[in-house]
Amino acid sequence: MNTRRNFIRTVGASSALMFLPGTMLPFGYNRWDIPEEWVEAEISKGKIKGMRSAGVNIFKGIPYAGKVSGDRRFRRPGPLVAWTGVRDTYELGPPAIQGPRRGEPAPAEDCLFLNVWTPANDGKKRPVMFYSHGGGFVIGSGGSGGQDGANLARNFDVVVVQTNHRLGMLGFMYLDELGGAEYAGSGNMGLLDITEGLKWVNENIHVFGGDPNNVMIFGESGGGAKTSCLYAMPEASPFFNKASIESGPGVRMMTKDMAAKNTELVLNEFGFTKNNWKKLLEVPTDEILRVQAKIPFVPPFQEKKNTGGLTEPAVGGFGPVVDGIVLPNHPFDPTAPNISKDKPLMVGWNEDEYTFFAWERKDTEFATLDFDGLKSRLEPQFGADTPKVIEAYKKARPEASPADIFVAVSSIVMMGLGSVEIAQRKAKEDGAPVYLYNFGYKSEKLIPGTDYPMGTPHAMDISFKFNNEQPPKDGEPDRPSFFGGGRPERFTASHNMAAYWTGFAKTGTPHAEDLPKWPEYNLNSRPTMRIDTKCEVIDDRFSQELAMWREIGRLP
Structure with a gap:
């Protein structure tokens, strides 16, 4: 058995089982999250209401970017529209398209929501711990019970943030060569969503007692690979100061040629051609999941002698693409990314x-x-x-x-x-x-x-x-x-x-x-x-x- 290859093929499916919430109240409540009072805060797009429980203010399901469905599928998010009144943010937002998740709302294409745990909305400059969930590049969410951020906030005086972001075909379908400038970066939309979350933190986290100039990104398994990529991304670079890569070393990612072949494979599965690829914008999400299930969950990276680590991937799968723009180079091959030379790292x-x-x-x-x-x-x-x-x-x-x-x-x-x-x-x-x-x-x-x-x-x-x-x-x-x-x-x-x-x-x-x-x-x-x-x-x-x-x- 090729352990590396079989691991990469199955990590997406198995990671669904990683994050089994405990006893839950309405979406996103852990059994210790009993609201003692409601807490309001005003962020850039309007007022929100969360809850205070056992010394922690908890806000769940905050929208951090706009629409990614319809004509925004495979593109950067639409603008986030401000709201009037007070928006309730004490239940999780929907996770990205995938199978149902216990204790969470039904998955939805418009999934750009985040959760915040903080000791207090008091203007104090606490460090911010920004987590990217596991699940390969196809499943998972920022609302999984095992990664609930309340105890870190409560016991160590930090602010914790976790996002939902696009996954699978919707997050990593490489269409740059077919769609042109309008679809530039399409192979990395899942990473760009996370970057939008980091920009939201930079703009809003002071409201939650966090320091926008002291942000740590971290993640486990697929979240470690996402963190590896963020560490090498120019667009993400201004918005974090340190990183931790945990059981998910992303040394290399897909090349453009490999990603283009993967796109061709997907078009063939749907019966589309390069000339009518825009039919992908009309495909229902259940059909996307059906075709996605036929393709390896993330690139099945193969070992190559004299290179080591994650090296040349075979064709097939959904994951970040070294497109020369969003992700200019492989994250850690042949060297560590110079763009993060001055940022401490744990691995x-x-x-x-x-x-x-x-x-x-x-x-x-x-x-x-x-x-x-x-x-x-x-x-x-x-x-x-x-x-x-x-x-x-x-x-x-x-x-x-x-x-x-x-x-x-x-x-x-x-x-x-x-x-x-x-x-x-x-x-x-x-x-x-x-x-x-x-x-x-x-x-x-x-x-x-x-x-x-x-x-x-x-x-x-x-x-x-x-x-x-x-x-x-x-x-x-x-x-x-x-x-x-x-x-x-x-x-x-x-x-x-x-x-x-x-x-x-x-x-x-x-x-x-x-x-x-x-x-x-x-x-x-x-x-x-x-x-x-x-x-x-x-x-x-x-x-x-x-x-x-x-x-x-x-x-x-």
Whole structure:
């Protein structure tokens, strides 16, 4: 199995399962969001009403840009029209077109809404944490329960913002060569929507007690890849100051030629030609989803020797396009983007990323592998290099079982090699610092059908970094976390991760009281912060394994 390719193909579908809200009231209420009073604010387009709950002002479903349906499909948003009176903003806005989402409104083409959590609308200049959701480039929303921003705002005195933005075909259909100037940037509309959200923050966040001159962008999985692109985009550059790429290293994106071939594939599926491509503007959204489902969720990036990380994608899929304008270059290839040279960066991954995909795919076979079986599972991806891969991991981890080695190899290929590549290239730039991490808190929950624990799967970091792993209150029983398990130690690990992230948001240096100092990554000692109930700096982590990956050309 080609782990990288299969991961990229399935991340969109599986990410629907990443963000399972808890018990919900009307759209977007978490069980702790009980309104104590209504709060009004005046922003650039009119007055809004949100709610105050347990020390946090919450505004949901704020429109940040205009129409993207009808004649605006595949184009930049229409102007946002001001409103009169007071607009209610205490329920989520609709997410982008996709399947139904539990606890959220029905998806809609006009989906440009955002949510804000703040300790107070008091004029204070708090750091702003602007999050891009996961789900590859085809699903997800800024209203998912696990990434609720109330605890970060409440416990760490920051302002949290999350957007809905166009996804899939509607967000990343490359029509520049067919539509001309009117459709310039069409292959990156999803990213340009996020940029509109950043512009909204720059104009309005002071009303919510946030500092428009201290904005951190961050995101996990597909949100990490979006963040990688934003870090390299001239239009986004003026509106953020630092970034964090989490389990979603976007080293390379689609080229124009690949995107054009993908467009041709879509036209063929609909029975359209290049001469009548504008019929796409009339296609109902359910038909768009039907055709979209026939195409890989995001570009199935292939590994190429001597380049490493996310490299040349095959034709097919929807994702950002290196169009030379909106996204001038690949985000981190061949170098880190000079446009963000002076912006601090965090990048990293979870230690056991693959166990999420084993759970999602119902892969129980990996847990019973012997070494012959391990060789058979890895050979389709690594070919003649398979013995070198296995021997390197057996030598570096003499106590590891074949299943352990399979999880470790799959996890680092999915998310680790690209993260290390980004850290290396940012460090070589000799500008603002880069900080490399591994999240390592171990969940005791077993993968169904196996005796193998989840460990630290893909997406488990979401609820941890948002400080949503919290002790029960008011006599409630402790409800085990969906991935994180039921051990009370998870509350400490969640506090630690949230503390480092908010420390980075405040100063550009990940720091927290009573936690170890986190040194910037360099090409000599190569320090990595391992985040758990106890955090520790590990120099040149995975050195033996990474040496092997370099030897076989999977990492520069």
